[in-house]
Amino acid sequence: MKNQLSSILILLFGLLFIGNVLAEDRNRPEIGKKAPDFTLPDATGKKHTLSDYEDKFVVLEWLNHDCPFVVKHYATGNMQMLQEKYRDKGVVWFSIISSAPGKQGYLKPDQARKITREKNAGPRAVLLDPDGHVGRAYDARVTPHMYIINPQGQLVYMGAIDDRPTTNHDDVEGARNFISEALDLLLDGRGIEINTYQPYGCTVKY
Amino acid sequence: MVRVTWPRTAMIRLSELFQKIMKKCRFTIISGFLPPCLVLILAITISGHANNRVSVTLFPEVAGLTDIDSNTDTLWLGVAMNIMDGWHVYWRNPGDSGLPTTIRWDEHGFLTPDEIHWPQPTRFDEDGITTYGYSDRVVLLVPVNVSREKSKAQMCASENNTANKNQQHTLSAHMNWLVCKDICLPESTHLSLAIDQEGNFSGYSKTAAGMIELSRSLVPKNVSDWQAEAELASGILTITLEPGSEKALFPDSDDIYFYPHKQGMIEHTAPQIATATDNRLTLEIEISRYLRSTPDRITGVLSSGDSGKSWLRNRNIPAIEITFPVTSGANPE
Numbered sequence: 001m002k003n004q005l006s007s008i009l010i011l012l013f014g015l016l017f018i019g020n021v022l023a024e025d026r027n028r029p030e031i032g033k034k035a036p037d038f039t040l041p042d043a044t045g046k047k048h049t050l051s052d053y054e055d056k057f058v059v060l061e062w063l064n065h066d067c068p069f070v071v072k073h074y075a076t077g078n079m080q081m082l083q084e085k086y087r088d089k090g091v092v093w094f095s096i097i098s099s100a101p102g103k104q105g106y107l108k109p110d111q112a113r114k115i116t117r118e119k120n121a122g123p124r125a126v127l128l129d130p131d132g133h134v135g136r137a138y139d140a141r142v143t144p145h146m147y148i149i150n151p152q153g154q155l156v157y158m159g160a161i162d163d164r165p166t167t168n169h170d171d172v173e174g175a176r177n178f179i180s181e182a183l184d185l186l187l188d189g190r191g192i193e194i195n196t197y198q199p200y201g202c203t204v205k206y
Numbered sequence: 207m208v209r210v211t212w213p214r215t216a217m218i219r220l221s222e223l224f225q226k227i228m229k230k231c232r233f234t235i236i237s238g239f240l241p242p243c244l245v246l247i248l249a250i251t252i253s254g255h256a257n258n259r260v261s262v263t264l265f266p267e268v269a270g271l272t273d274i275d276s277n278t279d280t281l282w283l284g285v286a287m288n289i290m291d292g293w294h295v296y297w298r299n300p301g302d303s304g305l306p307t308t309i310r311w312d313e314h315g316f317l318t319p320d321e322i323h324w325p326q327p328t329r330f331d332e333d334g335i336t337t338y339g340y341s342d343r344v345v346l347l348v349p350v351n352v353s354r355e356k357s358k359a360q361m362c363a364s365e366n367n368t369a370n371k372n373q374q375h376t377l378s379a380h381m382n383w384l385v386c387k388d389i390c391l392p393e394s395t396h397l398s399l400a401i402d403q404e405g406n407f408s409g410y411s412k413t414a415a416g417m418i419e420l421s422r423s424l425v426p427k428n429v430s431d432w433q434a435e436a437e438l439a440s441g442i443l444t445i446t447l448e449p450g451s452e453k454a455l456f457p458d459s460d461d462i463y464f465y466p467h468k469q470g471m472i473e474h475t476a477p478q479i480a481t482a483t484d485n486r487l488t489l490e491i492e493i494s495r496y497l498r499s500t501p502d503r504i505t506g507v508l509s510s511g512d513s514g515k516s517w518l519r520n521r522n523i524p525a526i527e528i529t530f531p532v533t534s535g536a537n538p539e
Binding site for chain 1: 302303305332333334335337382384386388389390391392469470494495496498
């Protein structure tokens with residue numbers, strides 16, 4: 001028994017060491033801290049830099065049009081409705097595709113333009129992140145994974161789009177949508193109640 | 207970093223069982239005892255959609271209403287999910303992505319199904335994401351409360367009513383799940399358990415009953431032989447386990463892992479650091495950055511992982527269900 005325990009201990013110290021290395025290696029955007037800056041091309045080739053949009057609220061939406069959780073929000077028109085509603089209120093909305101070439105959801109610029117048109121989507125731009133470096137900087141794990149950045153460039157919301165982690169289209173109606181809830185409060189100059197919520201969706205196909 | 211398999215022994219036992227079913231079927235076809243096996247084969251073939259990655263079969267543990275244990279008035283149903291190679295379905299807490307399987311039962315005159323009892327899940331690590339679920343094959347268990355009075359009344363009513371003589375008291379449900387490989391697909395099927403006028407269930411066979419029994423042994427039990435409590439400080443949840451009886455045994459494993467029942471409690475991808483001393487075991491787990499406040503209690507499954515080592519002396523219990531109170535510790539920051 002003693003021997004067993006000491007071997008466990010040795011292994012566990014090993015794990016502890018590995019764990020620390022891994023933990024330090026991980027990017028962790030935090031609420032209230034500066035959101036990682038980035039520059040990415042959109043589907044027309046134009047480059048967008050996050051810090052150019054300081055003075056505005058920015059929404060980042062991780063996107064994969066073939067993911068059933070994303071389909072739920074596009075087929076019902078929910079995502080387009082949010083994009084349009086808050087564009088009219090001066091919010092900058094970026095849809096970011098971090099799928100690697102050959103993986104589900106990856107789109108070449110012309111394909112991205114086409115599908116955006118077909119879905120009648122209205123983000124400021126669809127940003128292409130095929131090497132996934134921006135997705136990893138934000139630790140974006142699923143589609144749709146949502147982030148809101150305030151005019152000071154700080155992250156004020158990260159997580160799920162709403163409180164119904166399903167692929168069922170009927171669940172859009174009646175869901176508590178954290179993006180519209182947060183944006184309404186923020187645009188009204190008020191604090192937000194829910195600034196993080198366990199995100200749901202398909203894994204980002206890095 | 208972490209290996210992924212579900213306990214080898216369980217996998218082997220399940221596949222052996224399946225082979226046995228097939229063997230038995232061949233034998234009975236030859237010997238003429240065709241009907242029970244035909245039913246089983248038909249059930250497997252019919253259920254689910256042809257294009258699904260998962261085929262689903264529903265079966266009861268006993269043959270009919272009269273066989274139900276009168277002490278518990280509970281009928282156990284098995285819902286077998288046969289999953290296409292390379293794909294997986296999810297546990298009650300799917301982890302970083304995915305979706306738990308759900309069964310929505312239609313209202314029934316005298317049967318009231320309860321929540322799913324989930325066999326011990328396994329961990330899938332891919333691309334900086336950790337999810338919890340099952341590959342290959344899993345049998346979910348559903349206890350169904352049987353109301354004796356109502357069942358008698360309803361069975362008699364239809365017996366006395368010639369028009370309803372052949373009426374079936376079918377219990378039905380809609381089942382949804384997400385199945386993932388490199389991509390994810392939502393799938394669904396209709397489940398039904400027919401009950402004939404004599405109270406016999408559809409889908410019953412001895413092998414099916416055996417599958418339920420095997421699956422029950424894989425569902426982590428709440429044992430009083432281990433006592434647990436936890437402290438949360440600086441983003442780390444430290445669970446302390448102490449033996450609650452003589453039977454408690456430290457599993458000799460370097461792969462101890464805690465699966466919380468609820469999503470968004472812990473950082474699923476983070477390594478969990480177990481430290482054993484003479485009479486206690488501590489497990490340090492990074493908490494989720496999506497956890498907004500300290501929960502009063504956390505429930506989950508504590509597994510000895512790949513080692514399959516038991517948490518109790520003289521018994522094979524590789525996973526236990528634990529619930530522990532959580533206190534907020536001093537934060538040095």
